Amino acid sequence: NAGVMQNPRHLVRRRGQEARLRCSPMKGHSHVYWYRQLPEEGLKFMVYLQKENIIDESGMPKERFSAEFPKEGPSILRIQQVVRGDSAAYFCASSPDRAGYGYTFGSGTRLTVV
Amino acid sequence: KNEVEQSPQNLTAQEGEFITINCSYSVGISALHWLQQHPGGGIVSLFMLSSGKKKHGRLIATINIQEKHSSLHITASHPRDSAVYICAVSDSGSEKLVFGKGMKLTVNP
Numbered sequence: 001n002a003g004v005m006q007n008p009r010h011l012v013r014r015r016g017q018e019a020r021l022r023c024s025p026m027k028g029h030s031h032v033y034w035y036r037q038l039p040e041e042g043l044k045f046m047v048y049l050q051k052e053n054i055i056d057e058s059g060m061p062k063e064r065f066s067a068e069f070p071k072e073g074p075s076i077l078r079i080q081q082v083v084r085g086d087s088a089a090y091f092c093a094s095s096p097d098r099a100g101y102g103y104t105f106g107s108g109t110r111l112t113v114v
Numbered sequence: 115k116n117e118v119e120q121s122p123q124n125l126t127a128q129e130g131e132f133i134t135i136n137c138s139y140s141v142g143i144s145a146l147h148w149l150q151q152h153p154g155g156g157i158v159s160l161f162m163l164s165s166g167k168k169k170h171g172r173l174i175a176t177i178n179i180q181e182k183h184s185s186l187h188i189t190a191s192h193p194r195d196s197a198v199y200i201c202a203v204s205d206s207g208s209e210k211l212v213f214g215k216g217m218k219l220t221v222n223p
Binding site: 031033035041042043044045048055056059091093095103104105106107108 | 147149155156159162210211212213216
């Protein structure tokens with residue numbers, strides 16, 4: 001029973017390129033959360049999704065960032081026209097229900113913008 | 115003021131010592147999580163608490179809802195316990211987590 005799978009583990013993008021981060025939740029988990037950890041800072045909530053629905057995107061920057069969790073396949077966090085300030089570790093977590101029991105984190109994607 | 119405060123920010127201990135990490139929060143919560151993060155590594159969920167006390171191996175987590183405070187205790191600490199320990203809370207009515215800044219623990223042999 002694989003845990004939360006994130007890929008790639010490391011991603012390097014030049015300024016202006018697009019970054020796509022993928023997250024496959026644990027089997028049986030239908031709730032997905034994305035968090036960002038900037039260098040030397042704590043984790044911050046970005047977005048909460050269920051299958052085909054964005055439930056809460058209050059932590060997402062207004063521009064260039066989007067997320068989806070399609071009926072089939074992994075959840076995708078997409079960053080368009082990346083800038084140096086987007087360099088961070090992006091973590092995905094999943095849970096089986098709204099109560100949060102079984103909350104499980106992935107290993108993260110470390111994005112470096114050069 | 116952060117919604118979740120952890121203390122101390124850094125701690126160095128000798129192997130075998132009893133360690134306590136504190137977390138205070140200012141919002142109403144549905145649950146509190148203790149997480150562990152190794153350098154360059156992923157995040158492991160240690161405990162999820164809504165009341166009382168939980169124990170797993172050498173780790174014990176307690177929460178006092180009235181005082182809005184939680185502690186994570188490590189008994190007989192070991193160098194492999196060296197990591198950042200993060201406290202996070204679920205806001206009442208929301209599933210997203212709000213995190214403390216973490217406490218970096220170093221256990222020397």
